[in-house]
Amino acid sequence: MTSTITVGLDGSPESRAAAEWAAREAKLRGLLLKLIHVWEPLPEPVAQAPLFGAETHQHWTETTARETAKGLRLRHPGIEVTTEHVAGRPREVLCEAAKAAELLVLGSRGLSGFGGFLVGSVGMAVVAHAERPVVLVRAGEQAADEHEMDPAGIPSAATRYRPVVLGLDIDIDSLDASVIEFAFDAAALRDTGLRVVHGWNLPPYYAYGATADLEWYDQVARRHASALAEALSLWRQKYPSVEVVEESRSGSPAGHLIDASHGASLVVVGRRIRRHPFGVHVGPVTHAVLHHAPAPVAVVAHD
Template sequence: MSRTITVGFDGSAESRAAAEWAAREAKLRGLPLRLLEVREPLPDPVSQALSLGGENSSADGGDRARSEAAEGLRLRHPGIEVTAEQATGRPYEVLVKAAEEAELLVLGSRGMGAFAGFLVGSVGLAVVARAERPVVLVRAGEQATDEHEPDPAGIPSAASRYRPVLLGVDTDRPDEAVIRFAFAEAARRGTGLRVVHGWNLPPYYVHGLPADPETYQKVSAEQAATLTKILVPWRAEFGDVEVTEESFGGSPSIRLIEASRESSLVVVGRRVRRNPFGIRVGPIAHAVLHHSAAPVAVVAHD
């Protein structure tokens, strides 16, 4: 069975923006697009009352909206195969299951303004925390032009080059799945990759001892060298991707959020925790999810 780009669709503005982004991604990857609407089952007495009263307008309206959305995507993105389906169940459980069968799961999230980032709902967070395939969150209002550099007149244009892909790397635990995903996305877009790594000074430097510029410079050089070493095989494999490295003292969250304004996609990792209780995505991924100005891809890894 061929994998798809699957998007959670409910007819809202955020899910429509997610579907448009997913269609563009499907075209880049040469994969089919699947619109999936999840409906929670109604309690039996309510279901029976609706059936007896012939009140099926809500379901019919949802089917019609989904079909019309699929047809619109086919027209706006010729060449991609689009299917539209409906499933019944708890939304996050159905979407997590759908992610297992997909190359990529795309979800919409309410935007908070051009530079204020996302408002991630409980379903989105639950899916990101549990899915073991990559999940992309897209803000309502996201446009194709937002992913591209301004044209010579200073106006973002879908005809101009893609903005760089942005990757956050943990040099203590670098993961191949996260790095490969970011390099591949940059290669598909024919754009560069900006790699950000934040590090902290050793505890003895922070607590109680006088500041030592030489120690800071030494640690800084070591961290930068570690990042460069990690990226060597990936630079070789993806030779056409121009890579910019940025290693600095401090948390990478703020730098990633700031750099997201000039990026087409932000890629962060999430360590897989198979604990059935609680929702955890990690502090860096959580901060980026809520404040990024660009779509965010969360890639799960062991």
Template sequence: MTRPVTVGLDGSPESRAAAEWAAGEARLLGLPLKLVQVWEPVPDPMAQAPLLGTEVHQHWTERILREVAEGVRERHPGLDVSTEQLSGRPADVLAGAAEDAELLVLGSRGLSGVGGFVVGSVGLSVVAHAGRPVVLVRAGAQAADPHGTDQAAAQSTATPSRPVVLGLDTDGPDDRLIEFAFVAAARRGAALRVVHGWNPPPYYAYGLAVDIELQADLARSASARLTEILGPWRTKFPEVEVTEESRYGSPGSHLVEASREACLVVVGRRVRRSPVGARIGSVTHAVLHHSAAPVVVVPHD
């Protein structure tokens, strides 16, 4: 079964940017694009109001779906584009739609005046529960360009694309996450920038502040571990230029900083099967809210 690149639409500029990004990604992958619009049945007594009723709401959502599909087909001739309208609770429906998709792409509102996202409750819920990779895209040139180049750069073959950035935890590296990042970089002809942020164990905290040599030893150890993990992947993807960055401090802050020059940021979400339910780790949560580039969250064990 061929999995499509699926987009969740709500009519916002951000979801339209997500559809454009997804169309470019579908072409890179050689996959069809599926546009999905979810509408929640209007509760009584609102359903009885002539301007707020179910028929009006459904007609409006059908129009959004049709207009976006027409625009994508016009800008991407030859791309297989399908549409589907579903009903129910958006977070649940979209998480279900992700199971049959190669990627699920959603729009996310940018912070006014500052690079970053405002991730709504639907987006966070989908990211926390989806079993497939989920991409969040905000409106803007950097976000909407799947190759990571602006319009001027695209006109010059001498200008390299922005790198793909991978946030990697060396304590629990996962092959699915690493492979996704390498494949994404290879597909774009982009470099891969691997960022690892580290902090010393609590019992080192005071000594690190006063012992420069201790800090240097821990830094060398963290860097060596990162190199060890990436070694087999460099061999598997020799065409990908890899830059390793093992830096002291908050991993989330380092990734947000790196996102300003990235075409895509790849982070992981560890699947936790616990009574408290699914959750998003603190690093991924920070990146989702503040990244300047599209963010893909890859679930893994």
């Protein structure tokens, strides 16, 4: 079966931006692009309405996907684009679609939360329950935004990609290989560097002493930096072409990662899989990055 990058499409500006990003990613990876339009059945009274009945609604959804696919084929020659229309609840349909995809790509309004069929808890629920990588792309994202400035000081798709940023868990010992590999692979595909951001906090009972004893604080900082370097050493060997910059800093992990995202082509974070059917669990750092990072964010689920 051909591997795919699947996009949740609803016709909103953010989902169109997600489709454009996914098309560029499909070309980088040499994968099929699938647009999936979730058609949620209308309530019976609305479905019977003459001006906006079920048939009219279905026709509109099919037209949206068909025209989007046509535009993507024109703007991104060489990629294969398919469309699929599925009736059902968006969260369930998209989580199921993710199982057969290399990546699931969704639109995000960024600071305002999620839009389109991702209004409310649906978008976060997909991120929290899908067990394949999910990429969130903000409305207005363009190809040039992922690249360095040109000599005139303007982002340009003709320049090198900005680095990929990888946010690592506070506990180095609990790192998962799938998150690290995804980030290294993304950087290698883009022929760019990888900026690894590791934020850590002192235990509350040490914090006061640390401010009074800078030598002791430096020892703690060096231990974290050493552990980070050791955790990445095998991946540096596996991806020798990827230039890696390691940043191990005290303070808010989410804050450091959001700051780094402003100069990134892609931000990669992990999410521990919790198979409890209720609740939305993505972790506080991932939650903050999803809502505040200006760059596309890839959430990689792991055990």
